[in-house]
Amino acid sequence: MMTKTNALRILETANIAYSAREYDVSDGEISGTAVAAKIGLEPERVFKTLVTEGKTSGLNVFVVPSSVELDLKKAASAAGDKYVEMIKSRELEPKTGYVHGGCSPVGMKKQFPTFIDETARLYDTIYVSGGRIGLQVEISPDDLARLTGAAFCDLF
Numbered sequence: 249m250m251t252k253t254n255a256l257r258i259l260e261t262a263n264i265a266y267s268a269r270e271y272d273v274s275d276g277e278i279s280g281t282a283v284a285a286k287i288g289l290e291p292e293r294v295f296k297t298l299v300t301e302g303k304t305s306g307l308n309v310f311v312v313p314s315s316v317e318l319d320l321k322k323a324a325s326a327a328g329d330k331y332v333e334m335i336k337s338r339e340l341e342p343k344t345g346y347v348h349g350g351c352s353p354v355g356m357k358k359q360f361p362t363f364i365d366e367t368a369r370l371y372d373t374i375y376v377s378g379g380r381i382g383l384q385v386e387i388s389p390d391d392l393a394r395l396t397g398a399a400f401c402d403l404f
Contacts, residue, residue, distance in 0.1 A: 253379030278349035280314020
């Protein structure tokens with residue numbers, strides 16, 4: 249039986265339809281493109297969750313396809329800041345409650361401003377981390393945006 253994560257509990261409480269999918273992590277491969285291959289999907293449909301810190305905006309969450317790099321200039325613009333940078337891996341868990349490779353846009357310690365790449369809307373559902381390494385959640389991009397208060401933006 250699958251252990252419920254904070255992200256799954258929040259989705260259920262909000263009555264949001266989702267499907268959870270576990271995958272093997274014994275090989276240590278946790279990149280978004282490796283996860284896409286493991287669950288048999290194109291990398292453009294499996295999204296990674298990235299956390300940045302802005303000069304004035306503080307922490308921001310960006311959800312982008314696993315096959316792309318976040319454009320920090322576009323990210324800063326979306327966040328209304330002049331400059332953002334990725335937070336260090338060791339800062340991720342204390343600030344969000346999630347570890348690298350298992351960071352979900354749902355259920356962080358605080359609700360940070362969230363931005364989803366506009367390509368998510370090309371799909372009825374996308375996949376994001378379910379809140380731990382080895383777990384992906386299939387969810388409607390619009391449901392994810394409503395739940396997290398996210399805006400859709402051009403991010404790469």
